Amino acid sequence: ILNVEQSPQSLHVQEGDSTNFTCSFPSSNFYALHWYRWETAKSPEALFVMTLNGDEKKKGRISATLNTKEGYSYLYIKGSQPEDSATYLCAFIIDGNQFYFGTGTSLTVIP
């Protein structure tokens, strides 16, 4: 069983603050790393698909980096807005299309 850890487990920030979360995963058998956003009463939606060491992806105010050699990925949110409130999941994928999800970071942005 592979261990994918996310920290912190939950986070409360003020509107306008920037924040970041961590996803740690095994550094062997890496195939891809995904980030998903899961809003309450909705389905998880993909934010980023990352495959190469050193990858940096950006979508609006949200960005992510990947270090496969040391087994971690960071997700950054700049200038948090209330609509960013959600659980952010990372998924570690090994060869064979097996997805291992972390337990997520629950973000609450306080207006």
Added chain:
Amino acid sequence: KAGVTQTPRYLIKTRGQQVTLSCSPISGHRSVSWYQQTPGQGLQFLFEYFSETQRNKGNFPGRFSGRQFSNSRSEMNVSTLELGDSALYLCASSSSGQGYEQFFGPGTRLTVL
């Protein structure tokens, strides 16, 4: 394109019964994966089907099984239900390649009494 659909959305069963959940993927997607989410746990990978074949399997007992039809629709079956099987079951579809982003359905909330 229509999204991933799952039926039923909610289900209540009693211990010992069996249940079948259904998932229709996005048109053109040939990979369907199933996940279980229980309180305090992340999404736990159950299995993945591709072109009617189980391609990958997670660490779940044999009571959990699935299949995929030629139109890529998938069903998941749980036999001899236990209280601990109460969970949200999500299915996700993706393009044929490995490591492609998953498109999730709304889930089926199963309660076992």
